[in-house]
Amino acid sequence: MAVDAHTGVGKRIAYRRRIARLTQQQLADAAQIHLGTLRKIERGARGAGDAVLESIAAALGVDPSVLLPRYDRAEDRVNQAMPALSAVLATYEMPDDGPVRSLADLRTAVSQAETWRLGAEYVRISRQLPLLLAELSRALRCVPEGERGTVAGLLVRAYRAADAVAYKYGALDLSARLIEVMRWVSPQAEDPLVNASVAYVRTETFFAARAHHAGLRALEQAVDAVPATGRTAALAARGALHMRAAVIAGRAGRADAAGTHLELARALGDRVPESVYRGTAFGPDSVRIHEVSVAVSLGDSHAQRALEAAAGWQPPLSLPAERRSGFYIELARAQLWAGRPDQAFASLKRARSIAPQHAREHQWVRQDAATLRRLKRTDAESLTHFAAWCHATG
Numbered sequence: 001m002a003v004d005a006h007t008g009v010g011k012r013i014a015y016r017r018r019i020a021r022l023t024q025q026q027l028a029d030a031a032q033i034h035l036g037t038l039r040k041i042e043r044g045a046r047g048a049g050d051a052v053l054e055s056i057a058a059a060l061g062v063d064p065s066v067l068l069p070r071y072d073r074a075e076d077r078v079n080q081a082m083p084a085l086s087a088v089l090a091t092y093e094m095p096d097d098g099p100v101r102s103l104a105d106l107r108t109a110v111s112q113a114e115t116w117r118l119g120a121e122y123v124r125i126s127r128q129l130p131l132l133l134a135e136l137s138r139a140l141r142c143v144p145e146g147e148r149g150t151v152a153g154l155l156v157r158a159y160r161a162a163d164a165v166a167y168k169y170g171a172l173d174l175s176a177r178l179i180e181v182m183r184w185v186s187p188q189a190e191d192p193l194v195n196a197s198v199a200y201v202r203t204e205t206f207f208a209a210r211a212h213h214a215g216l217r218a219l220e221q222a223v224d225a226v227p228a229t230g231r232t233a234a235l236a237a238r239g240a241l242h243m244r245a246a247v248i249a250g251r252a253g254r255a256d257a258a259g260t261h262l263e264l265a266r267a268l269g270d271r272v273p274e275s276v277y278r279g280t281a282f283g284p285d286s287v288r289i290h291e292v293s294v295a296v297s298l299g300d301s302h303a304q305r306a307l308e309a310a311a312g313w314q315p316p317l318s319l320p321a322e323r324r325s326g327f328y329i330e331l332a333r334a335q336l337w338a339g340r341p342d343q344a345f346a347s348l349k350r351a352r353s354i355a356p357q358h359a360r361e362h363q364w365v366r367q368d369a370a371t372l373r374r375l376k377r378t379d380a381e382s383l384t385h386f387a388a389w390c391h392a393t394g
């Protein structure tokens with residue numbers, strides 16, 4: 001779908017280019033488009049198709065949605081892609097015939113999708129994943145036996161990227177189906193750490209159903225299944241599961257269990273460098289973010305604990321955008337509970353600037369923006385625009 005030439009996309013690109021201190025030639029080179037094309041787009045003489053817009057956004061280091069004139073364009077595009085995801089999921093055991101790229105090319109494609117997921121670039125995922133999932137399903141059936149485990153692991157990672165879109169955009173039934181297929185595929189990878197990553201993602205179904213006690217039990221079983229070795233990847237897998245268990249224990253109102261799992265996560269985090277392991281960020285910084293998450297999960301009586309955990313600290317830019325955005329969303333809730341509406345609004349805006357698609361679809365952003373509007377205790381005009389952007393009601 002092309003972006004209309006007269007909707008202001010060009011002006012937004014020119015504005016972002018000037019902020020980045022790039023000439024038109026430099027941006028065109030970085031985006032791998034012709035200089036004449038960029039000039040026409042910036043002055044509104046032609047539109048920018050999806051591929052061109054994404055290339056320009058990547059060169060500018062921004063999410064494509066910030067270049068669009070209407071923030072709901074991202075939601076429209078993702079929702080339009082949901083039927084394609086459902087269709088490919090329905091045929092996961094019997095995919096249509098078609099081409100299959102080399103294992104190296106498939107690995108590159110899946111890594112790119114994972115990068116988009118960690119960066120909360122859901123529009124890109126929704127456009128690319130249906131075809132990639134179908135291709136990986138074909139590969140699982142036709143590759144030599146010795147490569148099946150590798151392909152199964154790639155398929156789990158790709159399904160996880162698709163699930164991120166479904167879950168964030170409220171397609172919970174589709175999300176649950178994606179997770180069940182991940183659970184079907186993961187044993188074929190013959191890697192217990194792949195199973196651990198699926199158990200981490202499966203917690204979404206327990207959150208959605210508010211089955212927090214059952215979710216905690218499932219995570220504790222998953223921790224026990226991770227090999228008790230000193231390998232960095234295994235330590236990170238256990239640590240990530242403990243982080244997740246701490247949050248869901250908080251939602252279950254089990255403060256002692258939440259504290260225990262958080263302490264175990266912290267101890268493991270101190271033993272590994274902050275990085276992304278099997279698709280999940282883990283390390284000292286991620287654990288610190290989860291200290292805030294756990295306090296918020298325990299409720300408003302723990303707001304001060306969340307504020308203390310966040311005091312004087314901000315997530316480093318090396319962390320995935322989705323995780324950094326989530327930190328500010330949860331911090332905003334604690335600030336709102338503590339009677340600090342201006343700080344809460346500032347945190348919500350920070351979350352949006354880091355990962356707009358993630359913040360816009362987060363239910364807490366909508367709820368807290370609506371609460372701030374009712375309180376009328378912060379910048380009314382800016383808050384009105386923000387509330388309209390995230391569809392806050394009330």
